[in-house]
Amino acid sequence: SELHKGIGGLFNPNMPDDGKKAIKERLAVRFAWLNGVLGKQNFLTGKSFAVADAYAFTVLNWCGMVGIDLSDYKNIGAYQARVGARPAVQAALKAEGLIK
Numbered sequence: 001s002e003l004h005k006g007i008g009g010l011f012n013p014n015m016p017d018d019g020k021k022a023i024k025e026r027l028a029v030r031f032a033w034l035n036g037v038l039g040k041q042n043f044l045t046g047k048s049f050a051v052a053d054a055y056a057f058t059v060l061n062w063c064g065m066v067g068i069d070l071s072d073y074k075n076i077g078a079y080q081a082r083v084g085a086r087p088a089v090q091a092a093l094k095a096e097g098l099i100k
Contacts, residue, residue: 002030003059010066024068031073038075042082049086057083 006027010020034056037044044052060080063070070076083089093099 003027003034003056006030007059007062007066007068010068011062020067027068031070031076035073035075038079042079049083053083054089057089 006023009015009023015023041047043049044056057080060070060076070080084093090099
């Protein structure tokens with residue numbers, strides 16, 4: 001939820017640039033922490049996919065919509081690819097029209 005509430009604020013069209021910058025700086029600390037965790041395990045809670053992973057995957061995918069570049073966080077990128085490759089995730093993304 002720490003990512004959700006931060007990223008969510010960036011969807012506000014009235015957010016001033018200084019506010020967006022502050023949010024992104026706070027999020028960078030959280031991304032660095034998450035990147036470290038995902039460097040040690042495949043999923044948020046360890047070896048197995050859990051509901052927290054579905055939630056995190058969704059929120060992390062918002063980053064591109066709000067101008068956050070995650071390319072420096074290699075473990076997060078690998079995590080997104082791992083979760084995104086799951087058949088149920090692929091089906092959900094297709095159902096939502098997010099991929100073909």
